[in-house]
Structure formats: C-alpha cells, structure tokens
Amino acid sequence: MLGMIIAFQEYSPFLGFTGSEFVGLRHFSRIFSEPEVLRVIWNTLYLSFLQIAFAFPAPIILAVLLNEVRNQLYKRLIQTVVYLPHFLSWVIVVGLFFIFLRSNGIINRILQVYLGFEVPVDFLTEPDFFRPLIIIQVIWKEIGWGTIIFLAALAGINPDLYEAAIVDGANRWRQIWHITLPGIRSTIVILLILRLGHVLDSGFEQIFLMLNAFNMEIGNVLDTFVYYKGIQQSDYSFATAVGMFKGVVGLILVGGANYLAKKFGEDGIY
Template identity: 65%
Template sequence: MCLSTLNPHPHSSPAVRKTSSTSRPGRLRARLWKDRYLLLLGLPGIAYFLIYRYVPMAGLYMAFIDYSPFQGIAGSEWVGWKHFARIFEDPEIVQVLWNTLSISFLQIVFAFPIPIVLALMLNELRNQIYKRIVQSVIYLPHFLSWVVVIGICTIFLKGNGVVNDLLKQGFGLAQPVPFLTDPSYFKPIVILQVIWKEAGWGTILFLAALAGVNPQLYEAATMDGAGRFRQMWHITLPAIRNTIVILLILRLGHVMDAGYEQIFLMLNPFNMEIGNILDTYVFFKGIGQSDYSFATAVGLFKGAVGLVLVLSANYIAKKLGDDGVF
C-alpha cells in the first residue's frame, strides 16, 4: 500500500509523455508571440539579406560553366575550373592584383587609424556644443555619393582649378601640376578622398565605444597624478581595443575591394595602368565583353580570399587575447 501511494504510476502515461514533449514547442511559441514586435522590426533586415545576399549565391554556378544568355544556365557547357585558371593566365592580372592590394593596404595604414585619432580628440573636448558641431561637420561627407566627391575633386585639381591657381599665385609655378593625369598622384588622391569622406563616419563607432568607459577610472587616474595623455594611453585606448580589432578584421575581409565606384570614376587613359583594380578589371574584361562566367569566377575568387583573411585575422586576434568577431 505504501509503495502504491509513493509511486502509483511507475510508468508515465501517454498523456503525460505527450504533455512533456509538447511543452518545449509551447514555450517557443509563447516566446515568439512575446517578442513579435521585435521580430517584425527585424523582418526588413532579414528580407534584405535573404533577397540580396543569399538568393544571388545561386548564380555562382555560372563560374563553372561557359554561360550563354541564349542557352541559359541549364544549357551551358560545364567547364569546371577553366575560368579560375584564366584569372592567373592573363598577363595583366599581376598588375591588377598589385594595384588592388596596394590601394587596400594603403587605406588600412593611413585611412583606418584616422577615425581612432578623431575619436580620441573629440573625447577630450569638454565643450559639448562645440564637440557636436565638429562631429556633425566631419561625418557629413559620408552622405555624399562618390560621383559628387569625384566631381568636387576634379574641379579643385584640374589644370585651371583652385589648387593650381593657389600654387601659381603663391609659389609662382609656371605650369599647372597634372594631379589628374600624372599616375604618381593617383594613389595619394584616392587615399585622401577616402579619409575625407569616411573618417568622420567611422569616428561614431569609436565614440560609441568610448561612451561606455567608467568615468571613475579617469577620476582615479587624476588622483594618482596621471595627465591627459597618460589617461588616454592607459584608459581610453584599452577601452576601445576590442572595437579596433573587430573593425580591422572586418576591413581585412574587404582587402580585395578597393572601391569600384571611386576608382572607376577616377580612371583615365593616363592612370589606367596604376589604377585598374580587380573590380574595374572585371567590368572591362567580363561585363564589357559579356563574359559573365569569368566575371563570376573573379567575384568568387575575391570572396574566398576575403573569407581566408577574416578567419586568419580572427584566429590571430583570439590567440593574442582579444575577443575577435566570432
């Protein structure tokens, strides 16, 4: 009698098992219903990535066939790695790869640290009104298209432009400086354009990271006799180190993208040799000549290189003690 009282049903009935098995889906439905507004808010972003990022991946199949618009994807001949081999058989590709990598690494070396420096400088300002005005002024160029930026640059740097007029009046130069046609000026101008357009926008990310620094750390450092520079070196920079590492890793993933719109608008017959990058090379060789399979193969090659760089940089960052991207 005691045994039956303690355990009247030694084996769970089917109804009990059914209730326990359906409890988890029930909790999931309740959680989804509770967060329904957040999920609806995220639907546009999810739809964007599905439509413009994941669905087009089906087109990567074109890299392995001799695609013909008349035969379609199903009727085109399978050629395997033929188009990938063509990437390295073209004698022009060596110069194109060098141009792409050199411009990308120059942007990392010179353009990437500028937002960090600006964020540190703005963080030291105590006048909040002046700080907001400066911040607004420096990130406004981000909202200009590259067509407008290149147009402004052309007006300033052409033979009878503002810069040459100032050089002529101030230094007495007899001949205008060929900023737009001399290949030696191409890369410095490209880097300066990137800095002017994007440095202020990148500063917002580092200022957001700096907003989370505990003010008591600065107060304690002041009491210990640390000046502004030492506070910046020992408190501010370590506080944004993880943000710097993550953004650098993400930037390395785009090392094969030197900026198609900007470079394409800056190209002319005089600087084509030093300014032609992978994106413009694909446009001229692939899209311009209707060689869609080759253009797809180059795009897939760029993506693979970017993936390897991101994984490698993330692995190194974790080995050095940082969080990394994932």
C-alpha cells in the same frame, strides 16, 4: 548564389545555364596565369593596404581628439561637419575634387600665384597622384562615420579610471595611452577584422570615376576589371570567377584574423 555556376562554364546567354559548356576550373587558373590579372590583383592589394594604414586609423585618432574636447557645443559642431560628407555620393565627391584639382582649378591657381609654380600640376592625370587622391577622398568622406562608432565605445569607459590616473599624476597623453586606447581596443579589433574581409574590395564607383587613360595601369582594380571583362567584353564566366575568388579570399582573411584575435585574448566577431 546559384548563378555563380557560370564561373565553371563557358557561359553563353543564348545557351543559358543548362546549355553552356562545363569547363571546370579553367577560368580560375586564368586568374593566376594572365599577367593583366596579376597586375590588377597587385593594384587592389596595394590600395587596400594603403587604406588600412591611413584611412582606418583616421577615425580612431579623430574620436580620441574629440573625446578630449570639453566644450560640448564645439565638439558637436565638429562632429556634424566631419559627418556630413558621408551622405554625399561618390559622384559628388569625385566631382568636387575634379573642380578643385583641374588645371585651372583653385589648387593650381594657389600653386601658381602664391608658390611660384609656372605650369599647372596634373593632379588628375599624373599616375603618382592617383593613390594619394583615393586615400584622401576616403578619409574625407568616411572619417565622420567611423568616428561615431569609436565615440560610442569611448562613452563606455568608466570615468573613475581617469580620476584615478589624475591622482596618480598621469598627464593627458598617459591617460590616452593607458586608459582610452585599451578601452576601445576590442572595437578596433572587430572593425579591423571586418575591414580585412574587404581587402580585395577597393570600391567600384570611386575607382571607376577616377580612372582615365593615364592612370589605368596602376588604378585598374578587381572591381573595375570585372566590369570591363564581364560587361564591356561579355566575358561573363571569367568575371564571375574573379568575383568568387574575391569572396573566398575575404572569407579566409576574416576567419584567420578572427582566429588570431582570439589567440591574443580578444573576443573576435564569432
């Protein structure tokens, strides 16, 4: 943490922490003045909110569906299958998508042979496909991990509540709406609060592997921007300032979301 002092310096590796010039908040002012940085912040926020809207509810929905399965063998088989991708690195996940989605890959072959497409679809270079592919990859890789947490929360719901609902004539959908979802509401709130703390953290490795010259304008996020600025262009001070800015925003969002959660009667995280 002491090394973050370079965010307030014009840091030079040859001069070190003590010899580099102190410039105050100059690098932080650049965050809000340079058009490139504002575009990168927008890309990061847009992608993060897409993940919250689509990837965050996915394990909740899957956990609720699995909770309704009565065949335990089938239930465990599905859990194992959806959980396995969590152990794959992003290099493998992105590599698999490259194999399936390249111009001569199986997806384009199906589109051409069975659906009559005359030319292959540029899934990997067309900017419009970048964000949907990122969301699909996140869901496929992490849905099993999130499902474990919600299934554990579902196991704590009193079975007597379901029996009472059946006696009252509630169907499956009513039981899910009035018993299952309220029973895991506190878990959902806590995980959502923690997720908001990473709203400016889109994940470096996945984005870096998916970036190319065609989708750089909409795909470059703060994590990759810090890498290009700090490592490739040796602008260490500015890259550190951007990283500190991410941390402060995350702290504010977590604190604000936790405050609102308590206002609405939830426990929050502290």
